[in-house]
Amino acid sequence: MITANNFPENEVCLLEVPPLDHPVNSTFDTSSIGKAPLGKKKRTVKVSKNNNDIPDNVVLSEYEKYGFYQHGNCYFFRTNHGPRRGSNFIMEPLFHIVSMNNSKRLYKITNEHGFIQVIELLQKDLISISSFKLRVESLGNFLFEGNDADLCKLKRYLYDNTESCNEIVQLGWQKDGFWAWSNGISSMVFMNADCNGIVRHADKNYYLPSSSAIYNGEDNLFVSERRFKFISGNISFNEYSIRLISVYGDNAIFGLCFYFACLFHDHITRLFGFFPLLNLFGPKGTGKTELAISLLQFFGHQSKGPNITNTTNAALADHVALFSNACCHIDEYKNNMEYEKIEFLKGLWDGTGRTRMNMDKDKKKETTHVDCGIIVSGQEMPTADIALYSRLIFLSFSKVEFSDHEKSSFNELKELEKQGLSHLTHELLQHRSLFIRDFIENYSQASEELSLALKGNIIEDRIFRNWLIILASYRTLKNAIIVPWYYPKLLETAAHLIIRQNAETKKSNEFSIFWDIVEFLTQDGQIREGVDFRVDFVSKLKTDKLTTETLWNPAKHVLFLNHSRVFQLYRVHGQKSKDTILPLKTLEYYLTNSKEYLGRKASVSFKVEENHRVVEDQESMNGRDGRTVKKITRHITTAMAFDYDMLNISILNVVQHETPDSESKEVREDLPF
Numbered sequence: 001m002i003t004a005n006n007f008p009e010n011e012v013c014l015l016e017v018p019p020l021d022h023p024v025n026s027t028f029d030t031s032s033i034g035k036a037p038l039g040k041k042k043r044t045v046k047v048s049k050n051n052n053d054i055p056d057n058v059v060l061s062e063y064e065k066y067g068f069y070q071h072g073n074c075y076f077f078r079t080n081h082g083p084r085r086g087s088n089f090i091m092e093p094l095f096h097i098v099s100m101n102n103s104k105r106l107y108k109i110t111n112e113h114g115f116i117q118v119i120e121l122l123q124k125d126l127i128s129i130s131s132f133k134l135r136v137e138s139l140g141n142f143l144f145e146g147n148d149a150d151l152c153k154l155k156r157y158l159y160d161n162t163e164s165c166n167e168i169v170q171l172g173w174q175k176d177g178f179w180a181w182s183n184g185i186s187s188m189v190f191m192n193a194d195c196n197g198i199v200r201h202a203d204k205n206y207y208l209p210s211s212s213a214i215y216n217g218e219d220n221l222f223v224s225e226r227r228f229k230f231i232s233g234n235i236s237f238n239e240y241s242i243r244l245i246s247v248y249g250d251n252a253i254f255g256l257c258f259y260f261a262c263l264f265h266d267h268i269t270r271l272f273g274f275f276p277l278l279n280l281f282g283p284k285g286t287g288k289t290e291l292a293i294s295l296l297q298f299f300g301h302q303s304k305g306p307n308i309t310n311t312t313n314a315a316l317a318d319h320v321a322l323f324s325n326a327c328c329h330i331d332e333y334k335n336n337m338e339y340e341k342i343e344f345l346k347g348l349w350d351g352t353g354r355t356r357m358n359m360d361k362d363k364k365k366e367t368t369h370v371d372c373g374i375i376v377s378g379q380e381m382p383t384a385d386i387a388l389y390s391r392l393i394f395l396s397f398s399k400v401e402f403s404d405h406e407k408s409s410f411n412e413l414k415e416l417e418k419q420g421l422s423h424l425t426h427e428l429l430q431h432r433s434l435f436i437r438d439f440i441e442n443y444s445q446a447s448e449e450l451s452l453a454l455k456g457n458i459i460e461d462r463i464f465r466n467w468l469i470i471l472a473s474y475r476t477l478k479n480a481i482i483v484p485w486y487y488p489k490l491l492e493t494a495a496h497l498i499i500r501q502n503a504e505t506k507k508s509n510e511f512s513i514f515w516d517i518v519e520f521l522t523q524d525g526q527i528r529e530g531v532d533f534r535v536d537f538v539s540k541l542k543t544d545k546l547t548t549e550t551l552w553n554p555a556k557h558v559l560f561l562n563h564s565r566v567f568q569l570y571r572v573h574g575q576k577s578k579d580t581i582l583p584l585k586t587l588e589y590y591l592t593n594s595k596e597y598l599g600r601k602a603s604v605s606f607k608v609e610e611n612h613r614v615v616e617d618q619e620s621m622n623g624r625d626g627r628t629v630k631k632i633t634r635h636i637t638t639a640m641a642f643d644y645d646m647l648n649i650s651i652l653n654v655v656q657h658e659t660p661d662s663e664s665k666e667v668r669e670d671l672p673f
Helices: 060-066 129-137 148-160 223-227 237-248 250-262 265-272 288-299 313-320 339-349 404-418 422-429 432-453 461-477 487-508 510-523 563-577 584-592
Strands: 012-017 043-048 068-071 074-077 089-098 104-111 116-122 163-167 171-174 178-181 184-186 190-192 198-201 204-207 277-281 327-330 352-358 364-369 373-378 392-396 533-541 550-561 597-606 618-620 629-631 635-643
Touching (some): 060 068, 074 089, 074 148, 129 148, 190 198, 237 422, 250 265, 250 277, 250 288, 250 373, 250 392, 250 461, 250 487, 265 432, 265 461, 313 327, 339 373, 392 461, 392 487, 432 461, 563 584
Parallel strands (some): 277 373
Antiparallel strands (some): 012 043, 068 074, 104 116, 171 178, 178 184, 198 204, 352 364
8 A cells, every 4th residue: 555654765756546537446556656557548646755745644545536635633635736624523434324315324523622523414414515514513613614526525435434224213113023122122132222323233234313322412302212212120020910900900901911912013903904092091090091101111111191182183193103013102082172183093093193295205195104002091981983982992990099008009010110111021022923923823712712701792893803902912922921810810801891892882872872862852842742753653664664564563663753853953952062963964874774773754744833832733613514623733744763662762751552453553644643
């Protein structure tokens, strides 16, 4: 290698180098010294031992290749008049962070006084001299005095000597087959990230920005990510489970089963396309939020989630997209919150987050994915939209007063959690291959076992599958872990909770809510018997649905609804009470597709109401033959017919149960009511 200090003393050498517009090899061919040029005319550079412009330790081939050298922590750029100082700092390449839209580079920058900083430069910071100066000078005494050509020379050197790595933007499970914490990664063992946030795994480099020294002073950045860290604890999973169950009871068991499923969220959603939400419901002070916080401690020192009522939709979407195969908490659910947020929660069930226009990708539509299990807690049962309620695993809390012993157990549990539980997550992740191999088989077996435990109760399919996910997850792992409960008892308790949730679904669905309002309006006198509805005891009926005359033996009660009027009263009531009601077309669809619906019956007579009073039939002596004539006032219309007994409502004080006579075995339109 030719340097300035190994030339013969007091001699001048002409070094033949490629022309400026020709690529320069990384090594300098010293065999061309003193030889005639071949081919294209070459340049010659005059280098003298006695020229004090170039320090003795400068590698001339590097100088010729890049057009500058570094000395005394400064850069000196080649000019026609000799080297010229272009900066008071030097940069050591660390890593190029690969990204389609957010590529950046890490450098260690040292000034002439020995002051060292690590700088993260976006690609846009390197495309102009002004952007570059702004970034480096913002760090302190770092001054670049070169021009655009000098910056290009520097970039060429830096790019040639920068190793690439991949930034981990979502902590948790990675597609490359390891788990990423903010402070390192877990594979078979935990590997710490270095001070720059770099960790090497399987011959690849990965960048964890939340642990980089660049952001040490930025307390407002990566707040949640920094809490998502590996802590080497020593408590066993069985011991912690015992403590957790002693505080929260059976709810803790199902919370832990939900945690098992969350660790393999990606595999479950790949199989079924959905993942259940865990709902913790109860009054203030019952421990619902504290159970959510306890489950979050498996992923570092996490705090409770945001209040959904006062958090923006964009912030909620970012919150649920932070981690993969972990738990995420949303607090303070309320039924009267914005409908968009209820729809947002419903979308989380099938892994859909927020849809927006990505301005960095040619304004293409982008939908964020939700890759973790969601825990929703609140003091109101989420029945504003029954479609949301059926997407939940519903756990209720009711106890608000606790003994001194219970309070002590709670405080001991919280102190234990401060020591760290993330090592338990690391241990459970070692069973990933077992889970992927055996989950489907255990899912099928758990389905049969749960069906038997339900003892013939008909359960909505979505609720059944939600609970089945967490039960099958535990069943898959139960021989690999030690826990303080037994599977048969778990099935029995789960069946009881499923039946209870399913019953609430029937009471709270849109169909039932409509009939509840009808029942209330009847008791309040706004809906009147004979005017808005009538109930007849019939043994045969023909409607547009029952196209052939249907006979019943014994006869049954049929409710005929003057639906056009009742629908309007339902709408007015919803506006006054500010309850969430269905659009009338949607309501009609639900009613006509219910099992109680018998069809539309033409020419059904109803009484007429004028000035809020029912017009009664009146007798008159004006008959031609002097006989009394009854004047009948009726409104004839098409009515919706329902099986009254199946509706399980009470809108009549007295219902006649006599057997219908021969003339009243069907609705007679020609007879008075």
